[in-house]
Amino acid sequence: KNEVEQSPQNLTAQEGEFITINCSYSVGISALHWLQQHPGGGIVSLFMLSSGKKKHGRLIATINIQEKHSSLHITASHPRDSAVYICAVRFSNDMRFGAGTRLTVKP
Amino acid sequence: GAVVSQHPSWVICKSGTSVKIECRSLDFQATTMFWYRQFPKQSLMLMATSNEGSKATYEQGVEKDKFLINHASLTLSTLTVTSAHPEDSSFYICSAKDRAADEKLFFGSGTQLSVL
Numbered sequence: 001k002n003e004v005e006q007s008p009q010n011l012t013a014q015e016g017e018f019i020t021i022n023c024s025y026s027v028g029i030s031a032l033h034w035l036q037q038h039p040g041g042g043i044v045s046l047f048m049l050s051s052g053k054k055k056h057g058r059l060i061a062t063i064n065i066q067e068k069h070s071s072l073h074i075t076a077s078h079p080r081d082s083a084v085y086i087c088a089v090r091f092s093n094d095m096r097f098g099a100g101t102r103l104t105v106k107p
Numbered sequence: 108g109a110v111v112s113q114h115p116s117w118v119i120c121k122s123g124t125s126v127k128i129e130c131r132s133l134d135f136q137a138t139t140m141f142w143y144r145q146f147p148k149q150s151l152m153l154m155a156t157s158n159e160g161s162k163a164t165y166e167q168g169v170e171k172d173k174f175l176i177n178h179a180s181l182t183l184s185t186l187t188v189t190s191a192h193p194e195d196s197s198f199y200i201c202s203a204k205d206r207a208a209d210e211k212l213f214f215g216s217g218t219q220l221s222v223l
Contacts, residue, residue, distance in 0.1 A: 041145075041219070048211050096153070
């Protein structure tokens with residue numbers, strides 16, 4: 001069983017829709033990252049969370065340490081948001097990745 | 108924001124040759140760098156954790172003699188794929204932890220390795 005479970009695996013949305021991607025992990029962590037990978041392979045770290053909630057533009061990330069769960073929300077989605085979103089959790093210096101969520105936002 | 112430069116962005120080599128990939132933090136000190144591999148349509152897989160001035164810590168199943176990691180300075184880590192074979196063809200990505208920025212990770216742009 002993967003230590004990091006992401007859902008959904010694939011997500012297609014219409015432009016403007018509210019998007020939620022979920023990440024659950026099985027053991028205690030020191031930090032959780034949400035990463036965005038574009039078709040060319042480039043990766044951007046969107047958020048690093050250890051508690052609570054962070055917001056950057058149209059992106060919101062939350063984490064519930066007790067429930068070992070994090071969500072990434074995209075408000076007013078846009079075709080340029082189309083990418084693979086990856087949840088990564090850090091256990092001291094180890095890191096484990098979710099399988100990724102492939103988001104396609106249609107105009 | 109902080110920048111991590113990774114070179115080369117792509118490389119094609121013959122089977123049996125060695126390939127070196129560089130990962131540099133351009134405007135911050137990175138005491139820890141991470142190397143990942145990604146096969147097509149799969150998620151990232153951590154290969155090793157590289158700490159400046161010490162030996163890298165390899166993940167289970169990653170051959171340390173095949174994937175040589177050197178992190179000799181606070182701004183440079185290198186991954187050398189020795190005696191590369193076609194099965195080593197993959198997308199290799201590095202990231203660096205900025206100790207001055209709440210340990211946020213910054214990623215290189217990746218290296219696509221194709222071994223013929």
